[in-house]
Amino acid sequence: MEVAFILEKLILVVIIFTVTLVIAMYSTLAERKVAGFMQDRYGPDRAGIFGLLQPLCDGGKFFFKEEIIPAGAHKPLFILGPVIAIITACISSAVIPWGQELVINGKAVSLQVADVNIGVLYIFGVIALGVYGIMLGGWASNNKFSLMGAIRAASQSISYEIGMGLSLIALLMVTGTLSVGEIVAQQSGFVNWNIWVQPLGFLVFITCAFAECNRVPFDLPECETELVGGYHTEYSSMKLGLYMFSEYINMFVSSALMASLYFGGYNFPFMYDLGLSQNWITVIGVLVFFLKIFGFIFFFMWIRWTLPRFRYDQLMNLGWKILIPLAIANIVLTGVVTLVKDTYF
Amino acid sequence: MQSLSNRKKVLEQKPMNIWERMYLPAIAKGLSITIRHFFKKIPTIKYPEQIRPYSKNFRGQHSLKRDEQGRERCTACGLCALSCPAEAITMIAAERKKGEEHLYREEKYAAVYEINMLRCIFCGLCEEACPKEAIYLDGPHVTADYLRKDFIYGKDKLVEPKFDITQLKQEKI
Numbered sequence: 001m002e003v004a005f006i007l008e009k010l011i012l013v014v015i016i017f018t019v020t021l022v023i024a025m026y027s028t029l030a031e032r033k034v035a036g037f038m039q040d041r042y043g044p045d046r047a048g049i050f051g052l053l054q055p056l057c058d059g060g061k062f063f064f065k066e067e068i069i070p071a072g073a074h075k076p077l078f079i080l081g082p083v084i085a086i087i088t089a090c091i092s093s094a095v096i097p098w099g100q101e102l103v104i105n106g107k108a109v110s111l112q113v114a115d116v117n118i119g120v121l122y123i124f125g126v127i128a129l130g131v132y133g134i135m136l137g138g139w140a141s142n143n144k145f146s147l148m149g150a151i152r153a154a155s156q157s158i159s160y161e162i163g164m165g166l167s168l169i170a171l172l173m174v175t176g177t178l179s180v181g182e183i184v185a186q187q188s189g190f191v192n193w194n195i196w197v198q199p200l201g202f203l204v205f206i207t208c209a210f211a212e213c214n215r216v217p218f219d220l221p222e223c224e225t226e227l228v229g230g231y232h233t234e235y236s237s238m239k240l241g242l243y244m245f246s247e248y249i250n251m252f253v254s255s256a257l258m259a260s261l262y263f264g265g266y267n268f269p270f271m272y273d274l275g276l277s278q279n280w281i282t283v284i285g286v287l288v289f290f291l292k293i294f295g296f297i298f299f300f301m302w303i304r305w306t307l308p309r310f311r312y313d314q315l316m317n318l319g320w321k322i323l324i325p326l327a328i329a330n331i332v333l334t335g336v337v338t339l340v341k342d343t344y345f
Numbered sequence: 346m347q348s349l350s351n352r353k354k355v356l357e358q359k360p361m362n363i364w365e366r367m368y369l370p371a372i373a374k375g376l377s378i379t380i381r382h383f384f385k386k387i388p389t390i391k392y393p394e395q396i397r398p399y400s401k402n403f404r405g406q407h408s409l410k411r412d413e414q415g416r417e418r419c420t421a422c423g424l425c426a427l428s429c430p431a432e433a434i435t436m437i438a439a440e441r442k443k444g445e446e447h448l449y450r451e452e453k454y455a456a457v458y459e460i461n462m463l464r465c466i467f468c469g470l471c472e473e474a475c476p477k478e479a480i481y482l483d484g485p486h487v488t489a490d491y492l493r494k495d496f497i498y499g500k501d502k503l504v505e506p507k508f509d510i511t512q513l514k515q516e517k518i
Contacts, residue, residue, distance in 0.1 A: 034383070037382070037383045037384075037387070038379045038380075038382050038383050039382070040382055040385055040387055040388065041387055041389050042387060042389055042391070045391075302376060302379060302380065302383075303376070305379055306372070306375045306376050306378075306379045307372065307375065
């Protein structure tokens, strides 16, 4: 590997990392703003214009709060919990293609950190790791409410990972590849988007994504009304901040994943008909991709202020008795349709 | 039993049909409601920057008025204290000395004039009782404080500030 390649990737990693963190930061503000507008009020608007400095103030507050580690807690694991949560949240964005290639001085620069040929599997692995952060934190707190939250988180994400995986299998049957970069490249234009061939799969996937991100209506791990604060009851200061942050990064990454798997990623309608140069297509493509991501993030928030939380048995019923059979039916349907298409057309 | 009023409604609990059990139409309906609220006009009044307009006959903090020459109008007759249903007003009268004609309009004036703002109900009866047009409830809201004794407002807070009559005339021109 030459130095230029490593440098190129390093710059890309730093940019993506920064963008991810900034978006996660401003998601907190956006969430409160959206909440406000949906409840007929302004959200925070005192810090800076439109409250734009609010995330900075919140961050500052987190840093200056007293850090408490409970006497009965398992100290190393108590610290490890939020660390794992934030790391797994950050590394899952590595295989997402942010745009096509940029040509700089005749050299093509790919806007994807790592085009692994098992990209989808990689994301699955990382998401499965994410639950360790919550579990460790909840268990190490030595608090029954935290433990309850952690147990709920573990069983919830295991249940919904199955549905998510099964819904993706149908998608992989259509695309024939596990590489996220290739899946996105196949969906050029507008009619080739996977949402048109896999609407049912998308429905199952987005529901599972909500559950994996611990968002309303599946936010039982941190259900305030029953569990005080859920798995992060005992956390304070920046450790709590890291948990919250990882939640928002997860939301961002899963939005990016949904946009690239089902909604064509950086592809936009008429992208090759406008007579634009390759660099312009890439730049607009990146913007379009982020527009799609923001759309999904807004949808996450929109759902949050619309639906009430599920009861725990309802959650399990939905996961095991509805989503998994639906996903399996989707696989069968996709198989039959593919077979018929290949044989007769 | 038979209903006498005929207003009794019998509610039926039907089992949900497949469309209702899918939840998706209900979710879509809920989403449409929240998004409508998202674009609705917000009724909030951003207080320090925007102040809600007061009614014309709003009754706020009392002020003891001065006449055209800047003299206190109050003559300490005690009618306001008498009319006060909450017993909030007390005063001690004093006689005007020679050389104080520019300070007090009448021969008798209130040396001490106190209103207990915790007792006051802002009914405006003192305003109506006053024969000298000396007291009006035309001030701002009475603000919060920490100690009970700080709610007893003396003349220092009640008498309206002295204005310069010449300046006022110039402004009018």
